[in-house]
Amino acid sequence: MVNIGSLWQYLAAHSPLQSTLSSLSTTTMSGGALNLTQMGLAPYSLPPLPYAYDALEPHISAQIMELHHGKHHQAYVTNLNAALASHVSAVAAGDVAAQIALQQAIKFNGGGHINHSLFWKNLAPPGTEETNPAVAKELVSAIEKKWGSLESFKKAFSAALLAIQGSGWGWLVKEAGNGAGLRIVTTKDQDPVVGGDVPIFGVDMWEHAYYLQYLNGKAAYVENIWNVINWRTAEDRFVGRNEENVKTEL
Numbered sequence: 001m002v003n004i005g006s007l008w009q010y011l012a013a014h015s016p017l018q019s020t021l022s023s024l025s026t027t028t029m030s031g032g033a034l035n036l037t038q039m040g041l042a043p044y045s046l047p048p049l050p051y052a053y054d055a056l057e058p059h060i061s062a063q064i065m066e067l068h069h070g071k072h073h074q075a076y077v078t079n080l081n082a083a084l085a086s087h088v089s090a091v092a093a094g095d096v097a098a099q100i101a102l103q104q105a106i107k108f109n110g111g112g113h114i115n116h117s118l119f120w121k122n123l124a125p126p127g128t129e130e131t132n133p134a135v136a137k138e139l140v141s142a143i144e145k146k147w148g149s150l151e152s153f154k155k156a157f158s159a160a161l162l163a164i165q166g167s168g169w170g171w172l173v174k175e176a177g178n179g180a181g182l183r184i185v186t187t188k189d190q191d192p193v194v195g196g197d198v199p200i201f202g203v204d205m206w207e208h209a210y211y212l213q214y215l216n217g218k219a220a221y222v223e224n225i226w227n228v229i230n231w232r233t234a235e236d237r238f239v240g241r242n243e244e245n246v247k248t249e250l
């Protein structure tokens with residue numbers, strides 16, 4: 001029988017990264033942990049909003065946007081950088097158990113950073129050309145083929161959003177592979193869309209996304225989100241045009 005303690009020691013000693021990282025000091029002279037910048041690695045940073053905090057009113061208030069972007073999204077970025085720095089230290093130390101213990105923090109905060117970065121770009125001020133589905137000809141055509149009409153799709157998507165229990169996200173994705181069909185998926189907490197599916201647009205269903213304005217009126221938030229969906233970004237992601245909008249990894 002393999003002793004788990006011996007297994008950690010074995011993995012640490014045989015880590016392919018051990019030789020390259022053994023020379024990397026991950027503590028400061030005073031013994032404190034280094035951050036990513038001090039390790040010579042680029043930290044992630046909060047992307048600027050592509051519009052003003054009050055630009056989505058009256059459907060999403062400036063107060064929500066300021067807190068959502070400046071506090072919540074910033075916290076995911078800060079915590080992701082801290083978890084990644086700890087992970088680098090754990091790899092350098094050959095501490096496999098510590099590496100495993102950090103996986104959840106990396107998944108949660110990394111997912112939060114990815115999801116919100118996609119979300120800001122798939123929203124646009126109401127009344128602008130971007131919020132008119134007419135700018136997404138190919139996508140709307142594919143939607144109509146799959147759901148019969150844009151209205152039927154909106155109903156199905158809204159129902160999926162309202163069926164999320166607790167915190168999560170709803171996504172329209174283009175499936176990976178040759179078929180490249182469209183599908184509505186939901187992800188729990190901050191889990192991002194993975195496996196090659198392309199997120200066309202996502203809607204944040206965490207309470208922090210609507211509660212200050214809508215209180216328990218989740219259905220009204222879902223109804224109004226359609227006024228601020230950026231169909232141009234959605235079309236870009238669907239057809240693979242405009243690298244900045246298509247990029248789904250950071």
Ligand SMILES: [Fe+2]
Binds near residue numbers: 072116206209
């Ligand atoms: Fe959020």
